[in-house]
Amino acid sequence: QVRLVESGGGSVQAGGSLRLSCAASGNLTSTFYTGWFRQVSGKERDGVAVISINTGNTNYADSVKGRFTISRDNAKNLLYLQMNSLKPADTAMYYCAAGRQYGAYLLRRDDFDYWGQGTQVTVSS
Numbered sequence: 001q002v003r004l005v006e007s008g009g010g011s012v013q014a015g016g017s018l019r020l021s022c023a024a025s026g027n028l029t030s031t032f033y034t035g036w037f038r039q040v041s042g043k044e045r046d047g048v049a050v051i052s053i054n055t056g057n058t059n060y061a062d063s064v065k066g067r068f069t070i071s072r073d074n075a076k077n078l079l080y081l082q083m084n085s086l087k088p089a090d091t092a093m094y095y096c097a098a099g100r101q102y103g104a105y106l107l108r109r110d111d112f113d114y115w116g117q118g119t120q121v122t123v124s125s
Contacts (some may be wrong), residue, residue: 002026002114004096009119016086016123021078022096022116028053031114032105034072036081036094038121041077045095049081057063061103063089093118 007018020036023107035050049060049070058070079096094117097104103111 002028002031004098004116006094006096006116006119008069009121010023010053011122011124012086014087014123014125017082017084018121020083020094020096020119020121024077024079024096024098028077028098030100031098032100033112034079034096034098035097035104035107035112036070036079037097037107037109037112038090039095039118041091042122044118045109047109048094050093050105050107051079052105057105059107061107085119086121088123088125091121094122120122 003025005023010114025079032053033050037046038048040043051058051070051072067085071080097112098114100113101111
């Protein structure tokens with residue numbers, strides 16, 4: 001089992017920045033990819049960014065490329081999402097996730113096995 005706990009959400013004005021963190025614990029040897037998803041109430045949960053634990057390779061949704069950066073501290077089992085130039089459209093609940101299938105690197109939601117409880121990000125105009 002893997003446990004994921006997000007932190008760092010909050011409210012910010014458009015153009016501002018936030019950094020989300022995700023602390024992972026448990027049997028981390030069972031996961032190869034960790035990433036971030038976001039969900040607006042009533043809509044599907046969409047992939048934002050993912051990072052390969054072993055190679056450090058990253059993949060981003062087109063909507064956040066150039067604005068968001070995913071990174072990882074393997075020694076501390078921490079995952080980060082630096083979000084810059086935030087827009088009202090970025091408002092959502094953000095979830096940390098982990099998985100072992102290659103589809104996770106493609107941000108396929110069903111290929112993630114573990115999920116955090118989420119942290120809310122609100123961007124006002």
